[in-house]
Amino acid sequence: MDSPSVEARIHEINYRLTAAEKRAARGLLANYPTIGLAPVAEFAQQSGASAATILRFIAQLGFKSYPDFQRCLREELEQRAKSPLQRSLAAVRHETAIGNFLGDYFAQLATNMQATVSRIPTSEFEAASLRLADIKRNCHIAGGRFTDAMAGYMEAHLRLVRPGIRRLDGRPAARTDQLLDIRPDDTMVIFDIRRYDADLLALAATLSARRVSIVLVTDEWISPVSRYAKVVLPCRIAVDRTWDANTAVFALTEALIARCTELAWTTAEKRMGSVERG
Numbered sequence: 001m002d003s004p005s006v007e008a009r010i011h012e013i014n015y016r017l018t019a020a021e022k023r024a025a026r027g028l029l030a031n032y033p034t035i036g037l038a039p040v041a042e043f044a045q046q047s048g049a050s051a052a053t054i055l056r057f058i059a060q061l062g063f064k065s066y067p068d069f070q071r072c073l074r075e076e077l078e079q080r081a082k083s084p085l086q087r088s089l090a091a092v093r094h095e096t097a098i099g100n101f102l103g104d105y106f107a108q109l110a111t112n113m114q115a116t117v118s119r120i121p122t123s124e125f126e127a128a129s130l131r132l133a134d135i136k137r138n139c140h141i142a143g144g145r146f147t148d149a150m151a152g153y154m155e156a157h158l159r160l161v162r163p164g165i166r167r168l169d170g171r172p173a174a175r176t177d178q179l180l181d182i183r184p185d186d187t188m189v190i191f192d193i194r195r196y197d198a199d200l201l202a203l204a205a206t207l208s209a210r211r212v213s214i215v216l217v218t219d220e221w222i223s224p225v226s227r228y229a230k231v232v233l234p235c236r237i238a239v240d241r242t243w244d245a246n247t248a249v250f251a252l253t254e255a256l257i258a259r260c261t262e263l264a265w266t267t268a269e270k271r272m273g274s275v276e277r278g
Contacts, residue, residue, distance in 0.1 A: 007222035133263035147191035
């Protein structure tokens, strides 16, 4: 899917929405995508906006009509729910036996990397980096089935850069006692890609209620965690193969680590020097 998801579009244009249009946006994100599949009048009632405001909001998102908007949402639902087994149906159409699989695959990865850069505003990346580098706030990290490894990779680096870094246990039951130490205004980095993790969504809801600032690293379809996130960083992962490719997610993780190290260099230099000296 080449065009950004509806959620991604909302985050891109949020700064220019009117107060009434922002109510429509919040209503949609809070009940995504269900409310958008309802009639205009129902969408308006549930979001506390007028029908005219809903239509203006849809136009701001770049849709010519409400049916076009709903068609996009339905296509997103299909993409979000696809399992690796379903995606393999598209993969077998590639003539890999006579082609250059490795070269073609790497070309797709390069396209995904560039698409990711173009869809993440500099202001969002900087906001996330500043949160990570702020040593006055503890920083907690969590991932899902395939992204927990990235959470661990980020944790291993940031422990050298600044104090107050902790990765939450991948087992939901083990997170309960860890949540006791998370304070209001702490930073929580959540990695969540399709098919989205219901436990991470519940975690985000809990932390949002405690006024924890959430940074979400997700895919082009945008995890439901976005409704609770302060910063959303979408990465392109689709490669028309059985498995999604998380190369752009990993690259973004390394970029955040590098930028955080620069921003917190005074602290990072001392900590890294202590480790080098043994």
